Amino acid sequence: MAMVFGWPMLRYSWLSMHASSVLTGLEPVSNQGANWIRLLEDARFWQDAVQTSRFAALSVGLEIVLALAMALLLDQRWRGRGVVRALSLLPWALPTTMMALGWRWIFNTPYGPLEQMAQSAGLSPLNLLSNPDWTWLATVMADVWKTTPFITLLLLAGLQTIPDDLYSAFRLEGGKTRQALTAITLPLLTPYILIGILFRTAQAAGVFDLIQVLTGGGPAGSTESIAQYAYLNAMRFLDFGYSATVMLAGFVLLSLVIFTVAVLLQISGLLRPLKS
Amino acid sequence: MLKLHTLGKRYGSRWILRDLNLEVLTGECVALLGPSGCGKSTALRLIAGLEHPDEGGIELDGRSLDGIPAERRRIGMVFQSYALFPHLSVRDNLDLGLKIRGMAPAKRREQIDAVLSTVQLVNEADRRPEQLSGGQRQRVALGRALLRNPSVYLLDEPMSNLDAQLRDELRPQLRRLILQGPQPVLYVTHDQQEAMALADRIAVLRNGRIEQIGTPQELYLKPATRFVAGFIGRPQINWLKKTNGACIGIRPEHLRPDENGDRCRLIGREWLGANQLLLLEGAAGQLQMLCSADLQPGENLGVSWSPQDEHHFDPISEKRLSRS
Ligand SMILES: Nc1ncnc2c1ncn2[C@@H]1O[C@H](COP(=O)(O)OP(=O)(O)O)[C@@H](O)[C@H]1O
Ligand SMILES: [Mg+2]
Numbered sequence: 034m035a036m037v038f039g040w041p042m043l044r045y046s047w048l049s050m051h052a053s054s055v056l057t058g059l060e061p062v063s064n065q066g067a068n069w070i071r072l073l074e075d076a077r078f079w080q081d082a083v084q085t086s087r088f089a090a091l092s093v094g095l096e097i098v099l100a101l102a103m104a105l106l107l108d109q110r111w112r113g114r115g116v117v118r119a120l121s122l123l124p125w126a127l128p129t130t131m132m133a134l135g136w137r138w139i140f141n142t143p144y145g146p147l148e149q150m151a152q153s154a155g156l157s158p159l160n161l162l163s164n165p166d167w168t169w170l171a172t173v174m175a176d177v178w179k180t181t182p183f184i185t186l187l188l189l190a191g192l193q194t195i196p197d198d199l200y201s202a203f204r205l206e207g208g209k210t211r212q213a214l215t216a217i218t219l220p221l222l223t224p225y226i227l228i229g230i231l232f233r234t235a236q237a238a239g240v241f242d243l244i245q246v247l248t249g250g251g252p253a254g255s256t257e258s259i260a261q262y263a264y265l266n267a268m269r270f271l272d273f274g275y276s277a278t279v280m281l282a283g284f285v286l287l288s289l290v291i292f293t294v295a296v297l298l299q300i301s302g303l304l305r306p307l308k309s
Numbered sequence: 310m311l312k313l314h315t316l317g318k319r320y321g322s323r324w325i326l327r328d329l330n331l332e333v334l335t336g337e338c339v340a341l342l343g344p345s346g347c348g349k350s351t352a353l354r355l356i357a358g359l360e361h362p363d364e365g366g367i368e369l370d371g372r373s374l375d376g377i378p379a380e381r382r383r384i385g386m387v388f389q390s391y392a393l394f395p396h397l398s399v400r401d402n403l404d405l406g407l408k409i410r411g412m413a414p415a416k417r418r419e420q421i422d423a424v425l426s427t428v429q430l431v432n433e434a435d436r437r438p439e440q441l442s443g444g445q446r447q448r449v450a451l452g453r454a455l456l457r458n459p460s461v462y463l464l465d466e467p468m469s470n471l472d473a474q475l476r477d478e479l480r481p482q483l484r485r486l487i488l489q490g491p492q493p494v495l496y497v498t499h500d501q502q503e504a505m506a507l508a509d510r511i512a513v514l515r516n517g518r519i520e521q522i523g524t525p526q527e528l529y530l531k532p533a534t535r536f537v538a539g540f541i542g543r544p545q546i547n548w549l550k551k552t553n554g555a556c557i558g559i560r561p562e563h564l565r566p567d568e569n570g571d572r573c574r575l576i577g578r579e580w581l582g583a584n585q586l587l588l589l590e591g592a593a594g595q596l597q598m599l600c601s602a603d604l605q606p607g608e609n610l611g612v613s614w615s616p617q618d619e620h621h622f623d624p625i626s627e628k629r630l631s632r633s
Contacts, residue, residue, distance in 0.1 A: 206406030
């Protein structure tokens, strides 16, 4: 933990207080917080922050809803459930870069299957990867496809902690199967849903490889995430001081949100599974 | 009156319950007694309407329950796990069913308050199940069953989650709340002592089939099968070696020291308080004997019993052999 997280963090903090670019011959030279002032005025950073946030919010939201539906389905007893359970995990097991390439082909204009379908339906080309207003939705779609299985698994584990007797008792009291979802399942699944949201939000806020491969941050920077901007600063502009600042700022913003929410939830007791 | 006739249930090709015939009369408590996995809970779930039988039927007060859904069967069930809703307070646990059945709020409140005081949980009304002791949880489950004002009670091992001392304490309470009422009670347990203490009659279940139905005395004095003889009575019955054909059992309490009896060596003993349980090794094999004399391991002693205390069973069919 100290080595893979603590040390780099210290290093970034130190670096963010220095100029270290081609201008300084890549030697770190203290610049008294100039990086941070630059960041506050950097419209591109804030645009990326907004983009990263809406990407994370929509992805996680959709994933939770889809995963809940899948988990409820996979929790039922039906023939072939085991096979479907195993298959449904596949997207998650696939390396991100590989599946991002796959999606790039799917969205490709004019050769991808999506465009082909739109074409045969008589629609005009979607241009999903070259439309600054819509391309971020393509990245969301790919992310949802990849990580829904993970949350499904988490929720499925949660569902299995709910004893069958509760549903039997509910039935004896006159409750319908439909009502059991809101009366029993959702309340008892809440801790698992919240943990899924927290975990996935943290992960989605650091998104890098998916977007790098699928859109490269484009078109016109419309899908660029904070992590990508930090990467660009370091590897393209060779401005290591500012790159560290961007990285750190993204991290601080995210941890503020996650930390506050987690503390509030912990206090309210919502994160603790209940025993009957 | 609850009546089961040739009730059967199978999962896949495996019969879990077969040919179950049983009547529980008005005001009567019948214990369904058997080892774990013999189908006791399945029987209750069939009666409650949570599962459908593959054979036979169920009647309640003369009417067939066939096709009547679980919630309309007027059944007060206590689950082995108690099945309390963990996210609801005691009061809300009790309220859930009344609310679903559309009772007016004022009436609900009145009924719940009454039940809370019956099961002595007035001060715990706002607590969640996990904040209650095992005994209190059991009382919530009993309260929920009482509130249904049922025509029959089905209790699935209501004591099995409690420690021995608490069980003894709760027996009078269970009698007062449920067993003394006019409704028939089917009481599931794997504990023969509990069945003997609480039930008017006991049905011994083994591998989904009834071995014997009778009063506790009948089961103890005239076990119909070898299995019942071994299951009823503690310490367990002794099975004699060298019995040319029949399978013979003699209970530890029916053995007595006798100078002229079979010579045995004392190989172990348990002190039970009022008496001792002696473990003996003799020509008849290993024997357990209840005895008040103070003997030391290693000693030799003679043991005898009167032949009328012996239980004889057919070694193949395991059925009781009548001896005149
Ligand atoms: N839904 C089910 N599917 C398959 N087998 C079951 C099911 N429910 C119970 N069984 C089997 O039926 C047998 C009897 O179970 P149960 O009635 O719970 O026994 P008991 O309550 O006497 O311990 C057990 O062997 C159990 O594995
Ligand atoms: Mg059981």
